[in-house]
Amino acid sequence: MPNPTAAMLVIGDEILSGRTRDANMHHLAGQLTETGIDLKEVRIVSDDHDGIVAALNALRAAWDTVFTSGGIGPTHDDITADAVAAAFGVKVDVRDDARALLAAHYAKTGAELNAARLRMARIPDGATLIDNPVSVAPGFTLGNVHVMAGVPSVFQAMVASVLPTLTGGAPLLSTSTRIDRGEGDIAGPLGDLAKAFADLSIGSYPFQKDGKFGANIVIRGQDKARVEAATAQLADLFS
Amino acid sequence: MPNPTAAMLVIGDEILSGRTRDANMHHLAGQLTETGIDLKEVRIVSDDHDGIVAALNALRAAWDTVFTSGGIGPTHDDITADAVAAAFGVKVDVRDDARALLAAHYAKTGAELNAARLRMARIPDGATLIDNPVSVAPGFTLGNVHVMAGVPSVFQAMVASVLPTLTGGAPLLSTSTRIDRGEGDIAGPLGDLAKAFADLSIGSYPFQKDGKFGANIVIRGQDKARVEAATAQLADLFS
Numbered sequence: 001m002p003n004p005t006a007a008m009l010v011i012g013d014e015i016l017s018g019r020t021r022d023a024n025m026h027h028l029a030g031q032l033t034e035t036g037i038d039l040k041e042v043r044i045v046s047d048d049h050d051g052i053v054a055a056l057n058a059l060r061a062a063w064d065t066v067f068t069s070g071g072i073g074p075t076h077d078d079i080t081a082d083a084v085a086a087a088f089g090v091k092v093d094v095r096d097d098a099r100a101l102l103a104a105h106y107a108k109t110g111a112e113l114n115a116a117r118l119r120m121a122r123i124p125d126g127a128t129l130i131d132n133p134v135s136v137a138p139g140f141t142l143g144n145v146h147v148m149a150g151v152p153s154v155f156q157a158m159v160a161s162v163l164p165t166l167t168g169g170a171p172l173l174s175t176s177t178r179i180d181r182g183e184g185d186i187a188g189p190l191g192d193l194a195k196a197f198a199d200l201s202i203g204s205y206p207f208q209k210d211g212k213f214g215a216n217i218v219i220r221g222q223d224k225a226r227v228e229a230a231t232a233q234l235a236d237l238f239s
Numbered sequence: 240m241p242n243p244t245a246a247m248l249v250i251g252d253e254i255l256s257g258r259t260r261d262a263n264m265h266h267l268a269g270q271l272t273e274t275g276i277d278l279k280e281v282r283i284v285s286d287d288h289d290g291i292v293a294a295l296n297a298l299r300a301a302w303d304t305v306f307t308s309g310g311i312g313p314t315h316d317d318i319t320a321d322a323v324a325a326a327f328g329v330k331v332d333v334r335d336d337a338r339a340l341l342a343a344h345y346a347k348t349g350a351e352l353n354a355a356r357l358r359m360a361r362i363p364d365g366a367t368l369i370d371n372p373v374s375v376a377p378g379f380t381l382g383n384v385h386v387m388a389g390v391p392s393v394f395q396a397m398v399a400s401v402l403p404t405l406t407g408g409a410p411l412l413s414t415s416t417r418i419d420r421g422e423g424d425i426a427g428p429l430g431d432l433a434k435a436f437a438d439l440s441i442g443s444y445p446f447q448k449d450g451k452f453g454a455n456i457v458i459r460g461q462d463k464a465r466v467e468a469a470t471a472q473l474a475d476l477f478s
Contacts, residue, residue: 013440014444014457015264015268016279017278017413018267018268018269018270019415019444022264025254025261026254029254029255031257033257039256039257040255042255042282042283043280043283044264044280044282046280047442055280075430075443076426076433076443077433077441111421111424114424114426114427115427116424116425116427117426172256176258183312183313183314183355184356184359186355187312187315187353187356188353188355190314190315191315194315195315201252202316203252203253204315204316205259206312206389207390208374208390208392208393215314218256218258220256
């Protein structure tokens with residue numbers, strides 16, 4: 001049975017401008033692979049309402065589960081909650097359960113629950129909250145969409161909260177074999193191997209090191225015996 | 240005048256599986272920002288023909304220029320040239336000019352120009368070649384789409400070949416100001432600043448360090464005087 005599928009929507013200008021190098025996508029990709037959920041598509045869009053709505057509607061229609069990161073803080077450029085509500089055609093406003101979480105937190109820290117911080121309690125109708133053990137302001141789940149923070153420590157904590165609620169398939173097993181020959185030399189036999197093991201995914205990732213070409217051949221699949229058999233044949237081919 | 244826009248399409252399973260952390264997107268984002276071209280959207284898709292065609296057609300219709308990375312090597316999982324041709328509705332086959340480049344190269348190195356390597360000379364009709372000073376096999380430009388390799392050293396060389404052919408706008412200037420206060424404390428005045436400088440982009444990127452919250456406020460714009468004025472007001476607000 002094929003694994004459940006997922007997509008990720010990264011919201012915010014900081015990666016698109018080259019200011020920040022993505023960390024959340026890489027983290028989520030690894031976690032999903034371990035869980036047996038196939039990450040099939042990632043989109044990165046800027047802080048633009050219509051762009052977020054369009055991307056989210058495309059992704060949630062195409063894949064089983066969607067994870068978003070970014071844009072749920074208190075500042076003017078945090079527009080994700082409103083965009084998600086618009087995508088689902090539901091209302092969004094400060095919700096009592098989220099406000100209570102924030103109120104209890106700021107009562108302890110002594111900071112004021114001002115209008116800006118209250119923005120973080122804006123939750124679309126029908127959503128359930130995602131726990132934020134790092135900085136309290138919750139994420140939320142609406143339909144098949146999990147809306148999470150962009151700060152990596154918070155994002156990772158929210159992923160840890162959400163993943164146990166999802167049903168994964170068989171975890172993907174993989175082997176990686178380094179071949180110190182150019183892809184052009186190995187492509188023919190490798191293509192034949194991929195045909196013989198059509199139930200597996202066989203990828204060739206070329207590299208160049210010290211002026212020499214080589215490739216890492218990654219064999220992925222859910223059936224351990226098949227992955228091992230293909231890996232053994234690969235070793236025989238280019239030994 | 241607004242800057243020209245761009246999108247990137249990353250093709251291949253290695254980032255989606257968490258095996259590899261992206262490097263090409265980050266490189267391109269920085270180069271485009273310096274050139275005065277706004278990177279507006281990135282999509283990462285797997286080695287799937289229909290998925291590549293759909294993503295490419297959406298991106299090339301929405302933005303001025305599209306850059307792709309990955310999938311133009313000699314192995315069975317390199318399907319980008321065929322997908323690009325399908326997206327444009329043109330034929331693709333081994334082309335004489337590309338074949339000549341490869342033939343001259345392999346004559347020197349002594350490697351055989353076999354069927355697998357010849358795949359790298361498959362160029363869609365109407366495309367112009369992009370020079371590959373690293374490993375010869377060319378990229379190509381078709382319409383507003385620049386198709387480039389996934390190996391970072393080759394990708395970067397191809398970006399360097401293509402960028403001088405594009406007309407950028409005014410390079411984006413930016414300042415980054417670290418505010419050691421939680422976003423909830425600064426969001427109100429920051430929102431007012433963003434309204435007063437609506438011609439600029441003002442982003443707040445929160446961080447958490449040693450248990451304390453803060454934010455880097457990035458102010459971006461093409462007009463140096465405006466960026467400096469906003470940055471000075473920001474400093475006054477939270478000094």
